[in-house]
Amino acid sequence: MMPFETILTKSLGLKAPIIAAPLGRGSSAHFLASVSRAGGFGFVALMHMPEDTVASELSAISRATNGRFGVNLTLIVDQRKRLEAALAAGVRHFSMWHGDVAEYIPAIKKAGGQVFWTIGSVEDARRARQLGVDWIVAQGREAGGHLVGSAPIMSLLPAIVDAADGLPVIAAGGIADGRGLLAALSLGACGIWMGTRFVASQESANHPGYKDKVVGATAADLVETKLFDSGWQDSPHRVIRNSTYENWIKSGQPANGRRPGEADVISRFPNGKPLLRYDVAAPWATMEGEWEAGPLYAGASTQLVHQILPVDDILAGIVDQAERELARVSRLHKAS
Ligand SMILES: Cc1cc2nc3c(=O)[nH]c(=O)nc-3n(C[C@H](O)[C@H](O)[C@H](O)COP(=O)(O)O)c2cc1C
Structure with a gap:
């Protein structure tokens, strides 16, 4: 057995x-x-x-x-x-x-x-x-x-x-x-x-930079937020803090519609559709552009992932x- x-x-x-x-x-x-x-x-x-x-x-x-x-x-x-x-x-x-x-x-x-x-x-x-x-x-x-x-x-x-x-x-x-x-x-x-x-x-098939972030993150690098809401509103998620999150905090945590770079196109989906800064899509392997700005979903288990x-x-x-x-x-x- x-x-x-x-x-x-x-x-x-x-x-x-x-x-x-x-x-x-x-x-x-x-x-x-x-x-x-x-x-x-x-x-x-x-x-x-x-x-x-x-x-x-x-x-x-x-x-x-x-x-x-x-x-x-x-x-x-x-x-x-x-x-x-x-x-x-x-x-x-x-x-x-x-x-x-x-x-x-x-x-x-x-x-x-x-x-x-x-x-x-x-x-x-x-x-x-x-x-x-x-x-x-x-x-x-x-x-x-x-x-x-x-x-x-x-x-x-x-x-x-x-x-x-x-x-x-x-x-x-x-x-x-x-x-x-x-x-x-x-x-x-x-x-x-x-x-x-x-x-x-x-x-x-997640982005290699995202994988490295998971390996490097401790629980202190994580945050529960509703920030990445384009495509899925008002739903809490746990992510590794990134530039999009930090800039939003620095600008006083404004509500949806008034957040920094709301209309920024950080990349394009494989079908050519624009990927916006606050979209729910996590960075994938072949993603070009600002992959780090997207939601880097990860849980407290990051602190057990070393490789x-x-x-x-x-x-x-x-x-x-x-x-x-x-x-x-x-x-x-x-x-x-
Ligand atoms: C990158 C990523 C994407 C996820 N997408 C989904 C999803 O589409 N549907 C779903 O049911 N759960 C999704 N989850 C949540 C997982 O199903 C699971 O509940 C969670 O990862 C467990 O916690 P852990 O990350 O500590 O293992 C996702 C998790 C991660 C890390």
Whole structure:
């Protein structure tokens, strides 16, 4: 038997109970294929993917991963067409958050799919089973990216496990190493869901400068803000402080519409569309222009990320460290 076999590893056929969170444009086919080959499982965000390209993008990812990946839908906009395209492309694992998940579940269930719901409260955990959710993703407030967590993962996770009525719970936020995996399993989770750690992987398609920032940042370099709101208003997110944030602070934190450089075009999307200073898009590998000015999403786990590693080494290192730590704790227990 492999170490740390859980309902998650059994259900998805994983070597380790480790999921790669959606990373914006960082979740390329190459990245997702590396995660799948290493024995993990990754999700790609369809958030702003043009509806007419969803089918072709997903079929490329499906070829690269042998169909072993899932998609993520942020429900602040109507995602029914993207869901339909993903189902038609054969996707059966759907992660959702921010919005009314109930509307989307019947179509997924009808196709025999599974629903991962990212939540941040005990109240949502109580509703999950009745809604038809298969997996709860409990996100702690220390997470990187957009936030739903109402408390840090250490207290939120066991509270959600208690309220989940037996549904399996995956832990997200603040986890980047084997100690985090072991802690999450000890607190009742069946696996971990990491974003920040995978941004700083060799294969992710995030901008290399952004990866270096994740490696260099401590918790003191992070901030929770609603600043990067073009495309997603009024939604708190955790980022590494950058020039856009510092200039906004220096100018007295003016409201949306009066912020410094509001109309600045800091780069262009691959389709030529202008990328504005306060856009939600995190800097991607081939981005030109002022990549540093965009949202550098990262969580408190940055302080555990010291190197940009291949995905394979990240997964193997986490499992090794968790085994060593388990042995250490077990010795403590026996010695008492
Ligand atoms: C670059 C980046 C982009 C993210 N984009 C999404 C997204 O589109 N949808 C989503 O459900 N979560 C997204 N998240 C949040 C993750 O799913 C996860 O909750 C978070 O990364 C966990 O905290 P950690 O960064 O400490 O591992 C993103 C996180 C990062 C770092």
